[in-house]
Amino acid sequence: SQKIEQNSEALNIQEGKTATLTCNYTNYSPAYLQWYRQDPGRGPVFLLLIRENEKEKRKERLKVTFDTTLKQSLFHITASQPADSATYLCALGDWGKLQFGAGTQVVVTP
Amino acid sequence: GAVVSQHPSWVICKSGTSVKIECRSLDFQATTMFWYRQFPKQSLMLMATSNEGSKATYEQGVEKDKFLINHASLTLSTLTVTSAHPEDSSFYICSAGDDVDYTFGSGTRLTVV
Numbered sequence: 129s130q131k132i133e134q135n136s137e138a139l140n141i142q143e144g145k146t147a148t149l150t151c152n153y154t155n156y157s158p159a160y161l162q163w164y165r166q167d168p169g170r171g172p173v174f175l176l177l178i179r180e181n182e183k184e185k186r187k188e189r190l191k192v193t194f195d196t197t198l199k200q201s202l203f204h205i206t207a208s209q210p211a212d213s214a215t216y217l218c219a220l221g222d223w224g225k226l227q228f229g230a231g232t233q234v235v236v237t238p
Numbered sequence: 239g240a241v242v243s244q245h246p247s248w249v250i251c252k253s254g255t256s257v258k259i260e261c262r263s264l265d266f267q268a269t270t271m272f273w274y275r276q277f278p279k280q281s282l283m284l285m286a287t288s289n290e291g292s293k294a295t296y297e298q299g300v301e302k303d304k305f306l307i308n309h310a311s312l313t314l315s316t317l318t319v320t321s322a323h324p325e326d327s328s329f330y331i332c333s334a335g336d337d338v339d340y341t342f343g344s345g346t347r348l349t350v351v
Contacts, residue, residue: 132281164342171244171331171342172282217281224272224333224340230281 130155132220134229141236147205149232151218154199161194161201164217166231172217176203208236240266242334244343251322251350259317259346261332267312268334273305276329276345288315322350 133152141147151161160179164172178185178194178201185192191204205212215231241264251257261271270289274282286307287295294307304326306318315334319326331345 169329169345169347171242171333171345173342174340223338224270224335225284225287226272226282227284228281230279 130220130227132156132218132227132229134216134218135232136230138233138235141208141234143209143236143238145208147208147212147234147236149203149216149234151201151203151229152199153220156199156220158196158220161192162219162226163190163192163201163203164219164228166215166217172228175216205234208234210236210238212236240335240339240341242268242332242341242343244332244346246346247344248347249349251348253323253350254321256318256320257322257348259319259330259332259348261315261317261334261343263313263334263341266334266336268315269312269336271309271315271332271334272340273307273315273317274331274333276331282331285317319348322348324350326350 131154162177163175166172176192178192180196189206193202213236215233217228217231219226219228221227243262245260273285275285276282284297285300288307288309290309290312296302309315327350329345332343333340
C-alpha cells in the first residue's frame with residue numbers, strides 16, 4: 129500500500145537556524161509533491177509544489193528538494209522565526225485528492 | 239486568493255443526533271470539493287470526493303449512509319454526520335477547487351458527547 133512517512137518527533141530549533149524536515153514515500157510514482165503548513169485547530173495552508181523533473185524549488189525562506197530515486201523530499205526553513213512554529217505536512221496525489229503524511233511539528237524558540 | 243469558508247468552526251452534539259457542516263467557496267466556483275477527517279496527532283484522511291450535481295464518491299471504509307454529502311451548487315457542499323457517536327469526534331476539513339488549484343477550509347471540530 130502507499131505510504132508517506134514524516135518524522136513524528138517534534139523538531140525544536142533555535143531562531144535563526146535552519147530546520148530540515150524529511151518526507152519519505154513508498155509505492156508511489158508521483159508527478160509532484162506538495163508541502164503544507166498546519167496550525168493548531170486550522171486547515172492546511174499550501175506552501176510549495178515540486179514536480180518530478182524539478183530537483184529543487186524555493187519560495188522566500190523555504191526550500192524543497194525532491195529525489196524520485198530515493199523517494200524522498202526535504203523541506204528546509206532557513207533563518208527560522210518563532211512564527212514558523214507549526215506542523216508541516218507533505219502530500220502526494222492528484223491535485224485536490226491527496227494523501228498526507230502525519231506531519232512534523234516544528235517549534236522555533238527565540 | 240481563493241477563500242474557502244467552513245461553518246461551524248466547532249460544534250458539540252449529543253450522541254445519536256445529526257450534525258451538518260458547510261463548506262463554501264467564497265470567490266470562485268468549485269467543481270470539486272473534498273472532505274477530510276483528522277484525528278488528534280494523525281494525518282488528514284480523505285473521506286470523500288464531492289462533485290457538483292452528482293453523487294459523492296466515498297473512500298474505502300467510509301460509510302456513505304453515515305456521512306451524507308450534498309454538493310448542490312458550485313459554491314456549497316455540506317457534510318452531514320448522521321446519528322453521531324463519540325468515535326465520530328474529529329476535525330473535519332474540506333477543500334475546494336477548480337480541478338487545478340485547491341484551497342482548504344479552516345476546519346470544523348466536532349465533539350460528540
